[in-house]
Amino acid sequence: MGKEIHWFPGHMKKAQNQIDAKLKIVDCVIELLDARIPFSSRNEYLYKLTSSKERLVVLTKADLADPSITEEWISYFKNNNSKAIFADLNNPKDIKNIILEAEKCGDKKHEKEIKRGLKPSPVRAMIVGIPNVGKSTLINKIANRKAASVENKPGHTKSQQWIKVSNKFELLDTPGILQSSYEDKNKAINLALVGSINQNILPNDELANHLLDFLKEFYKDELIKRYSLSNLDQNHLILEEIARNRGLLQKGGLDIQKAEILLLNEFKNGVIGKCSLERSSTNL
Ligand SMILES: Nc1nc2c(ncn2[C@@H]2O[C@H](COP(=O)(O)OP(=O)(O)OP(=O)(O)O)[C@@H](O)[C@H]2O)c(=O)[nH]1
Numbered sequence: 570m571g572k573e574i575h576w577f578p579g580h581m582k583k584a585q586n587q588i589d590a591k592l593k594i595v596d597c598v599i600e601l602l603d604a605r606i607p608f609s610s611r612n613e614y615l616y617k618l619t620s621s622k623e624r625l626v627v628l629t630k631a632d633l634a635d636p637s638i639t640e641e642w643i644s645y646f647k648n649n650n651s652k653a654i655f656a657d658l659n660n661p662k663d664i665k666n667i668i669l670e671a672e673k674c675g676d677k678k679h680e681k682e683i684k685r686g687l688k689p690s691p692v693r694a695m696i697v698g699i700p701n702v703g704k705s706t707l708i709n710k711i712a713n714r715k716a717a718s719v720e721n722k723p724g725h726t727k728s729q730q731w732i733k734v735s736n737k738f739e740l741l742d743t744p745g746i747l748q749s750s751y752e753d754k755n756k757a758i759n760l761a762l763v764g765s766i767n768q769n770i771l772p773n774d775e776l777a778n779h780l781l782d783f784l785k786e787f788y789k790d791e792l793i794k795r796y797s798l799s800n801l802d803q804n805h806l807i808l809e810e811i812a813r814n815r816g817l818l819q820k821g822g823l824d825i826q827k828a829e830i831l832l833l834n835e836f837k838n839g840v841i842g843k844c845s846l847e848r849s850s851t852n853l
């Protein structure tokens with residue numbers, strides 16, 4: 570495998586240009602980051618592209634992340650003068666909180682309009698982020714209807730779409746965009762582990778190995794409990810034990826590849842526990 574990780578389908582380049590073109594007419598950018606990997610899930614290119622706009626950072630999938638580490642990330646963003654909140658996008662209370670914060674983005678514009686004797690115009694927010702981070706979900710929850718298509722697969726949304734939420738609020742859904750390349754392979758691995766890079770880009774055995782090393786260091790008890798493990802010595806023995814305990818067999822013995830897939834899927838879906846892959850103290 571080469572040093573840099575590339576997964577930049579054609580629609581992402583187009584999406585980047587379209588974001589640039591729409592920036593002029595939006596009041597703020599809502600940047601979604603995955604609460605389990607706030608550092609790796611920030612697309613540096615997209616961040617710079619949208620830096621002239623007021624920004625609200627939302628750490629999504631907080632229900633899958635380690636709560637104390639998420640709190641640390643919120644403090645980190647605050648200390649860096651960035652407005653950030655965390656959310657489980659399936660929790661209506663969290664959605665209300667996002668709406669309240671996003672509506673504030675229109676305050677300056679509304680002040681100017683009122684001074685000029687104009688009626689306040691709707692707040693226009695552009696939702697940006699990497700694939701699978703929850704952009705379309707957020708829009709549907711705010712709009713309270715299935716306005717944008719959602720699927721648990723990176724790169725699902727392929728084009729921009731305005732969604733009118735109310736007379737006060739309009740949202741722009743955008744396709745998820747990754748950096749055109751990742752020099753830092755750890756970032757690419759993190760993105761694959763949470764499901765934001767296509768599964769076929771990095772080999773499962775490498776991902777499973779990396780994940781086991783990480784879980785052994787930070788979430789040992791959760792790992793042992795989930796798979797009833799008798800020891801944590803070597804990763805290949807752990808995978809064998811998972812295969813044995815789950816009855817993953819093939820002709821001639823244990824099916825290790827199936828054990829890797831099971832481990833990766835269960836991690837991605839939060840079944841092993843609330844695990845954060847990145848900590849603000851060590852990653853930034
Ligand atoms: N557990 C959990 N799942 C979430 C949350 N937000 C979104 N999801 C799930 O994540 C998956 C992807 O959501 P989408 O809204 O399609 O993501 P997107 O950012 O629009 O993805 P692209 O269109 O590929 O860029 C779906 O299965 C959602 O149900 C959350 O806060 N918690």
Ligand SMILES: [Mg+2]
Nearest residue numbers: 704705725726
């Ligand atoms: Mg989408």
